[in-house]
Amino acid sequence: MISIENVSKHYGSFQVLTDCTAQVKKGEVIVVCGPSGSGKSTLIKCVNGLEPFQAGSITVNGVSVGDPKTNLSKLRSHVGMVFQHFELFPHMSITDNLAIAQVKVLGRSREQAMDKGLKLLDRVGLKAHAGKFPGQLSGGQQQRVAIARALAMDPICMLFDEPTSALDPEMINEVLDVMVELAREGMTMMCVTHEMGFARKVANRVIFMDQGRIVEDDSKDAFFGSPRSERARQFLARILSH
Amino acid sequence: MYEFDWSSIPGALPFLWEGMKVSLEITLTAVVFGIVWGTALAMMRLSSVKPLAFFAASYVNLFRAIPLVMVLLWFFLIVPQLLKSFLSLDPNTDVRLTSAMVGFALFESAYYSEIIRAGIQSVPKGQVAAASALGMSYAQAMRLVVLPQAFRNMVPLLLTQAIVLFQDTSLVYVSALADFFGAAYKVGDRDGRLVELLLFAGAVYFAICFAASQLVRRYQKKLNAHVAH
Ligand SMILES: Nc1ncnc2c1ncn2[C@@H]1O[C@H](COP(=O)(O)OP(=O)(O)O)[C@@H](O)[C@H]1O
Ligand SMILES: [Mg+2]
Numbered sequence: 001m002i003s004i005e006n007v008s009k010h011y012g013s014f015q016v017l018t019d020c021t022a023q024v025k026k027g028e029v030i031v032v033c034g035p036s037g038s039g040k041s042t043l044i045k046c047v048n049g050l051e052p053f054q055a056g057s058i059t060v061n062g063v064s065v066g067d068p069k070t071n072l073s074k075l076r077s078h079v080g081m082v083f084q085h086f087e088l089f090p091h092m093s094i095t096d097n098l099a100i101a102q103v104k105v106l107g108r109s110r111e112q113a114m115d116k117g118l119k120l121l122d123r124v125g126l127k128a129h130a131g132k133f134p135g136q137l138s139g140g141q142q143q144r145v146a147i148a149r150a151l152a153m154d155p156i157c158m159l160f161d162e163p164t165s166a167l168d169p170e171m172i173n174e175v176l177d178v179m180v181e182l183a184r185e186g187m188t189m190m191c192v193t194h195e196m197g198f199a200r201k202v203a204n205r206v207i208f209m210d211q212g213r214i215v216e217d218d219s220k221d222a223f224f225g226s227p228r229s230e231r232a233r234q235f236l237a238r239i240l241s242h
Numbered sequence: 243m244y245e246f247d248w249s250s251i252p253g254a255l256p257f258l259w260e261g262m263k264v265s266l267e268i269t270l271t272a273v274v275f276g277i278v279w280g281t282a283l284a285m286m287r288l289s290s291v292k293p294l295a296f297f298a299a300s301y302v303n304l305f306r307a308i309p310l311v312m313v314l315l316w317f318f319l320i321v322p323q324l325l326k327s328f329l330s331l332d333p334n335t336d337v338r339l340t341s342a343m344v345g346f347a348l349f350e351s352a353y354y355s356e357i358i359r360a361g362i363q364s365v366p367k368g369q370v371a372a373a374s375a376l377g378m379s380y381a382q383a384m385r386l387v388v389l390p391q392a393f394r395n396m397v398p399l400l401l402t403q404a405i406v407l408f409q410d411t412s413l414v415y416v417s418a419l420a421d422f423f424g425a426a427y428k429v430g431d432r433d434g435r436l437v438e439l440l441l442f443a444g445a446v447y448f449a450i451c452f453a454a455s456q457l458v459r460r461y462q463k464k465l466n467a468h469v470a471h
Contacts, residue, residue, distance in 0.1 A: 048375060050374060073374070076375055076377045077376065083372060087368045089373075091394060104382055149376070150375075
């Protein structure tokens with residue numbers, strides 16, 4: 001489904017990604033972790049072309065992301081993305097947040113889009129908030145709306161960039177629960193997260209990044225059992241100690 | 243001791259109202275055109291297409307470096323001639339109002355574009371990323387996501403600029419166009435009651451601008467309450 005081959009990227013002389021290679025098969029859940037600044041967000045943004053890269057290639061469902069001839073908007077419309085800071089549109093109601101791209105990008109009718117939006121809102125447990133504005137919801141609720149908004153586009157896979165790291169601790173689980181359910185339904189997912197409980201529960205593989213390189217790409221049992229690199233060991237020890 | 247005599251005002255009210263309509267007409271055209279063209283300039287200036295950004299920056303810097311009254315004078319002296327020869331109008335057609343509107347609109351666009359540019363930049367980058375990630379084109383992301391938020395934040399500044407603009411319309415006196423100020427001046431001159439008429443005109447400008455500023459402040463309070471959740 002997602003194939004990342006030898007991708008490198010630099011900002012001026014600063015190398016952000018070096019020779020990254022990874023595959024995500026249909027229905028797989030991949031967790032990406034690593035210290036802050038290691039290039040996780042950059043890598044995941046390369047997958048849907050939000051960040052350009054200078055070397056290597058990425059294909060999503062057979063479509064080459066780096067190819068200038070690729071219609072990136074079309075590709076992105078069926079690759080869902082969830083951001084650390086939710087990025088709901090604050091000037092629109094929750095229903096409009098859910099409907100706008102369905103109508104303007106996919107060309108669905110407003111009724112169809114509303115209908116679909118409300119179903120997904122119900123699924124993330126927020127139907128009662130349909131008429132509100134994002135600013136009236138808690139962080140956890142906003143992030144669940146953001147997931148519903150991405151799902152409304154019928155994505156073929158979902159990208160998550162630290163979806164719970166901006167949340168108060170008591171709200172993390174309500175978001176993770178939605179993600180776990182999604183994973184169990186067979187959604188292909190690439191998740192940047194430090195929630196190791198989530199990784200243990202649903203991940204097929206764990207990718208560990210450090211200084212722009214993919215240092216480990218292991219099954220979760222191997223990763224949690226005996227990480228091969230010293231950096232990953234230290235990282236795990238630090239993460240799991242709190 | 244100077245004896246005030248206000249008696250020439252009531253009879254002149256219809257004429258003064260005609261002048262007020264000219265002032266309001268110029269203000270309104272300049273605001274509408276200024277916001278539309280100013281938005282275009284702001285987007286050019288922020289675009290990655292170098293020639294567009296250069297053009298917009300030069301335009302803005304040029305107009306902001308010239309006094310408004312000079313711009314107006316040029317427009318009164320040059321544009322009417324051009325308009326008449328281009329549109330082959332009768333040399334006696336009065337195009338002073340049109341050229342005043344054009345002059346103000348082009349001048350104010352420079353100021354509006356700076357307000358709008360700041361407004362666009364005040365919208366977090368993540369909003370564009372989110373819109374793009376949903377498959378929106380750059381134009382859709384601007385139109386549906388960035389500009390509505392930018393304008394909502396900018397309304398107070400845009401209105402304040404409109405109030406300044408309304409006051410500045412009095413500068414059209416350089417072309418002897420009878421805007422509100424010009425009309426008051428003419429009446430005062432005719433009746434030898436310049437002091438009264440100018441005091442009256444000042445009071446009207448003050449009342450309108452003060453009331454408008456109060457409205458802007460009320461809106462701003464509401465906006466702040468809304469944004470602060
Ligand atoms: N626009 C940019 N210009 C220059 N450097 C950047 C830019 N964006 C990110 N970086 C750098 O790239 C590195 C990787 O960033 P990021 O992918 O956000 O890391 P992570 O998500 O793992 O914390 C960081 O060192 C960051 O400072
Ligand atoms: Mg990050």
